[in-house]
Amino acid sequence: MSSVMIDIRNVSKSYSEQGPTVLQDISFDIKKGEVIAILGKSGCGKSTLLNCIGGFEAVNNGQILLDEVSIRKPSKRCIMLMQNYGLLPWRSVRKNVELGIENISLSKQEISERTLHYLRMVGLEDRANALPSELSGGMQQRVAIARALAMQPEVILMDEPFGALDTFTRYYLQDELMQIQRREKMTIVLVTHDIDEAIYLADRILIMKPNPGEIHKEIVLRLPKERNRADADFQHYRELIFNEFQFTHETTIEFNI
Numbered sequence: 342m343s344s345v346m347i348d349i350r351n352v353s354k355s356y357s358e359q360g361p362t363v364l365q366d367i368s369f370d371i372k373k374g375e376v377i378a379i380l381g382k383s384g385c386g387k388s389t390l391l392n393c394i395g396g397f398e399a400v401n402n403g404q405i406l407l408d409e410v411s412i413r414k415p416s417k418r419c420i421m422l423m424q425n426y427g428l429l430p431w432r433s434v435r436k437n438v439e440l441g442i443e444n445i446s447l448s449k450q451e452i453s454e455r456t457l458h459y460l461r462m463v464g465l466e467d468r469a470n471a472l473p474s475e476l477s478g479g480m481q482q483r484v485a486i487a488r489a490l491a492m493q494p495e496v497i498l499m500d501e502p503f504g505a506l507d508t509f510t511r512y513y514l515q516d517e518l519m520q521i522q523r524r525e526k527m528t529i530v531l532v533t534h535d536i537d538e539a540i541y542l543a544d545r546i547l548i549m550k551p552n553p554g555e556i557h558k559e560i561v562l563r564l565p566k567e568r569n570r571a572d573a574d575f576q577h578y579r580e581l582i583f584n585e586f587q588f589t590h591e592t593t594i595e596f597n598i
């Protein structure tokens with residue numbers, strides 16, 4: 342994992358001429374196969390940054406390069422996984438996964454085989470004919486992950502992908518995602534509010550600060566790929582990040598007994 346894949350150079354962004362600067366002079370790079378988490382308080386510009394990387398929003402200054410070519414519009418090499426799953430309610434699970442690969446030059450059999458392959462990978466091949474409404478939130482997110490994987494992108498952008506799920510489903514899907522990421526060697530950029538999720542999944546965490554949105558700190562996680570939320574190194578990073586957000590030690594409470 343060494344070559345730079347995405348290069349974000351001095352990027353600034355406002356949504357309108359008179360509007361506030363949402364992103365200011367943001368620069369960092371993302372290596373092929375790397376998992377980057379972008380962490381920050383609400384409104385600091387995380388989703389805006391992700392949308393600029395995906396080519397859904399234009400930048401005002403600077404540029405974003407994918408393999409040295411400027412990103413100006415969305416591409417199949419780099420796709421977005423939304424928090425609300427983006428499934429079509431009238432299409433079966435299988436048909437939802439096929440949606441992403443219908444318009445590329447694959448035969449019907451190839452589409453069907455690829456769809457089943459990724460549904461199997463997320464453990465849902467036996468629900469292929471169900472409608473999204475017949476599945477739990479976690480299962481719907483697995484369908485969305487299978488649909489994204491079936492497109493075989495090189496980069497997956499994730500905006501709070503597990504935010505709406507309960508803790509156990511979230512842990513389960515985080516584990517599943519990491520196994521798939523290792524197998525498929527995808528590059529992932531993950532926006533999250535969840536400090537533990539960032540430490541559990543990422544190689545590197547970028548902490549943003551708001552008004553205007555800037556990269557405040559980069560934390561390289563020197564942890565093995567197989568992580569344990571309970572071990573001392575994990576706690577060390579948790580404390581480091583909590584302190585960055587000044588969650589801890591803002592006030593001292595004394596108890597007089």
Ligand SMILES: Nc1ncnc2c1ncn2[C@@H]1O[C@H](COP(=O)(O)OP(=O)(O)OP(=O)(O)O)[C@@H](O)[C@H]1O
Binds near residue numbers: 363382385386
């Ligand atoms: N399409 C838009 N038009 C105008 N302003 C926008 C638009 N999208 C976002 N903003 C503004 O840009 C700022 C950053 O929003 P953004 O959604 O990128 O932040 P965020 O860090 O992802 O927030 P959250 O964690 O709450 O999702 C906010 O002030 C928001 O109101």
